[in-house]
Amino acid sequence: MPKQEKIRSMLAMGNRIAAARAPEVAGILLRDPRKAAQVVQCLWDEDPGVANRAADALERASCQKPEFLAAWKDALLGRMADATEKKLRWNLALMAPRLRLTVAETERAAAVLRMWLNDKSSIVKTSAMHGLAGLTIWNPALLPEMLDMLRVLSRSGTPAMRARGRILLKRLETGKRSSATTRKSLQAIRYG
Numbered sequence: 001m002p003k004q005e006k007i008r009s010m011l012a013m014g015n016r017i018a019a020a021r022a023p024e025v026a027g028i029l030l031r032d033p034r035k036a037a038q039v040v041q042c043l044w045d046e047d048p049g050v051a052n053r054a055a056d057a058l059e060r061a062s063c064q065k066p067e068f069l070a071a072w073k074d075a076l077l078g079r080m081a082d083a084t085e086k087k088l089r090w091n092l093a094l095m096a097p098r099l100r101l102t103v104a105e106t107e108r109a110a111a112v113l114r115m116w117l118n119d120k121s122s123i124v125k126t127s128a129m130h131g132l133a134g135l136t137i138w139n140p141a142l143l144p145e146m147l148d149m150l151r152v153l154s155r156s157g158t159p160a161m162r163a164r165g166r167i168l169l170k171r172l173e174t175g176k177r178s179s180a181t182t183r184k185s186l187q188a189i190r191y192g
Contacts, residue, residue, distance in 0.1 A: 008038070011042055011049075014049060014053070015049065016048055016085075017049075017052055017087045019053065019056055022057040023057075025053070025057035027061075030065060033065070036058070036071070036072060040058070042054035043058075043079050051085060051088055052091075055092060056087065058072075058091065058095060059091040069098055073101070077099070077105060077108060079092060080092045080093075081112060086119070086121040089116055089119065089124045090123050090126075090127035091127075093113055093124070094127050096134065097131055097135050097138070101135070101138040103138070103139050106135045106139035107139070110139075113128040113131045114128075114132070116128035117132075122158040126158070126160045126164045129165060146172065147169065147173065150169040151165075154166045154169055
């Protein structure tokens with residue numbers, strides 16, 4: 001069986017949003033980042049469950065080693081633009097700030113994440129908030145807007161948005177420290 005089939009078959013198990021073997025695939029990525037190409041390719045799989053679990057595996061692995069996403073920056077930003085599945089969206093939102101982005105790329109990612117603040121799913125909205133806050137690391141000019149957004153959403157959003165908003169607001173307001181410290185602080189918050 002070809003290697004691509006093996007990774008894809010690992011991601012094909014479970015219902016549409018179940019993690020299934022995504023944590024195992026994340027472990028494979030941490031041991032052998034060269035396998036990321038196979039997982040990234042699965043983001044466009046015709047089976048939404050496979051695409052969702054591919055994003056889950058990438059998000060889990062990048063939480064520990066964000067640098068391995070560097071080679072896939074264009075693909076991930078491109079996938080953000082057309083993602084419709086909620087699990088795919090929330091994982092892409094969490095990964096976006098882990099990419100070393102230019103100012104133009106942060107604007108592109110921020111435009112998508114701003115739209116996701118209106119998603120039906122609370123977890124997508126909350127992840128979009130998290131992603132937007134994280135983008136300030138690469139584009140400090142976004143900070144005033146993000147602080148205002150977090151202040152509003154931490155009072156008026158869904159319960160999850162209010163809770164996450166307070167955490168992110170505290171980290172950004174006290175995060176007038178080094179961007180490396182802020183980046184690590186923002187990356188430490190993730191969904192299980």
